[in-house]
Amino acid sequence: MSTPTTSRPTTTASATQADDAHRHFDGVDLQALAQRIGTPLHAYSASAIHQRIGELQAALTGLDATICFAVKANPNLAILQLMANAGVGADIVSVGELRRALNAGMPAERIVFSGVGKSTDEIAGALSVGIMRFNVESLDELHTLQRVAQAQEVTARAAVRINPDVDAQTHAKISTGKSENKFGVSIDEARRWFAERSQLTHVQLDGLHVHIGSQILSVEPFRLALQRVAAFWRELEQAGHPVNSIDVGGGLGVCYRAGVDQPVAAADYVGAIREALAGFRGRLLLEPGRYLVAEAGVLLTRVIRVKPGIERTFLVLDAAMNDLQRPSLYDAWHDIVPVADERRPLATYDIVGPVCETGDTFARARELPECAAGDLLLIKATGAYGTSMASTYNSRPLAAEVLLQRGRYAVVRRRQHFEDMIAGEQPARNWETP
Template sequence: MTPITEQDGVWRLDGVDLHALADAVGTPTYVYSSATIRARIAELQQAVRGLDARICYAVKANPNLAVLALMAHAGLGADIVSGGELQRALRAGIPAQRIVFSGVGKTEAEIVAAVEAGIWRFNIESRDELHLLCRVSSRLGTLVNAALRLNPDVDARTHAKISTGRAQNKFGVDRDEAWRCFADAAECAYVRLDGLHMHIGSQIVELDPFREALGHVAGFRKELDAAGYPVRSIDVGGGLGVRYALHAPAPVPVQDYADAIRSAFADFDGTLVLEPGRWLVADAGILLTRVIRVKPGAERPFLILDAGMNDLLRPALYDAWHGIVPLHAREASTRRYDVVGPVCESSDTFAVDRDLPMCGAGDLVAILGAGAYGASMASTYNSRPLPAEVLVDAGCHAVVRERQTVEAMLAGEAARGPGIEPAP
């Protein structure tokens, strides 16, 4: 859980007074703990010690440049899924030689940019994509490394919308198509298809789905080797879950996860790639928000916050549970609330029938576990500007993304068109 502390009525994250921070920066604001991110990185690096392993942070979880710079400083690479994420990773100081490019919908322009940047490896998701990579690399005269994403048809036992390893999901290829891909790649002089990739989903809190999927990939690797297609790297994806609620099941210990990888590939002498995202950053972040008002309701009062589903989409999209902590020191009885935002959607709801200390207008509230898939999924729905983002460390803070202004939000739009005169 996010390491907020309280002493004598002062709430802090990494030594930074959150009330003072909210007064200075405003709300809603994402706040990320550098210490928590560094601790998670170190824990994972220790767990895979002794393996030929590369840790490539899944940029989609939190693409803020300062967060990426923390990853770069710790020696991590990046797992990207778009041309924009490629530019973010490079700008943050992650070397191209530590970048892998995943995703089912890579465009030709994105592939060209990644080849020209000199990224380490493409994770291929279809035969058509392989052929496109062959054409691009041949035209550029550049040898590229690639891995093929195998869909092992394994139920990750996570939310349906973040499950990616079943046969009905859009990701990866089955074994029959995989054989065709390796045969095709042998005819392409500029693509070296010598890797396998898997990723069965996100927020996985059981070890058995990992073991099952790793077993599928390990077995297929041996078949490929026997058929004359040597495999030099295996990307085991990401998906390690976190504990969003104390009443939720405990997540997989990272050492157990690493040991499962060791066991599955004990006889593999190539490079292993891990793509953690959520596990590294989710618990490091909070969303600071203020109560606008308390509105009576038919069943319970509504605690209306100045953060909405445009700022933190996960509860509306996945019915995701996040801890909610009012940051006031006064002794008060509790009350059950529906915690909602100001967006004009009934799905703009953070919690239903949540027991919280009594709150009033102006009270500061922290939504926990917001470091992953929070700001990265934010939008300007209802013409609400994007929130600020702040990095805290040892009592200091830095605004690492300014709060978007309405003027910036409107930039690029024009009040004109066919038959419409420009606004005065």
């Protein structure tokens, strides 16, 4: 990968450390970039994304498989265009993501629509452009899809999302495949849908879908979920219900903490798919998001000040929880390193942002080379669920985004101006009665 390398942490407070590798990312000098664009700043490596796509495509060689990038991971149009140019489709969960995917040049026939809360209007919009498939998550949604498709005089292709009741061994807030989660339906309910599929005059129910969670660092949960889906597929085939596609979801984990996280290799993941679904002659769909972009992104931020406290020392950055919400939302770990060449003694900090929330904390008791106001830091593996979950809380403008490739950069989202932030707001001048 083209991401900056991380030195193994030193164990003594008197040790010193320097790592010139953090100075460059995809051949771009980060100090110069931050000076030019300002901070906080999200930067993405096109080379790293291409490499991840290539690894997955190589592992899928010989299979009838379509990769559909989970747009929610990073919906920037430049990222989506890169995916489209590499032959990758889209997994969407809203009409807004549908419009982004289409605007980026992704063909409708490579777009799948997931999510538990598709509205009637969203279903109608997706049907009107001819998307590949709907991943249906409730009986009410199935009936709505039938009704809307009938009104448009088209046939919708659909898959039932199975909830296999498998523990993905990940954070509770990103687990989606257990019976207590809101996603999908039981195999018993899905069985009833197929038994009554002849009543669906405008829905072709011929697919299965499973997605058990995100940031999964073991192949075993995938293997168990796929075994249950495979058993159900074979049962349906024997009962005379053809299954033309199986969507195996996403969830492949990445390395957020060097030396601790051990992600599953693409070849091992696809090996589990090949083993569980041996003999399947239909199309396979995959929905990677984090795997393709997380480690391809970094967040550049400057130290505002060092604030000594009674029990700890706070390193206050100009980036905040509204720029990267994962640590606040999930207690997620991100490696944080200085973009500096000189050697400095180590110090221990709580690394925080300026937002007026105690939860605006990136790391606690984190050991770093001693920092001072104005120093540039790098928060790693922020390419997924960074900008896509960003907000303007505390009236902070959205950060700029740049795409890097072999020593050059392009701004793919300019820093938000205050006028942009308040563009939809207005005084209460025209009062009306509903």
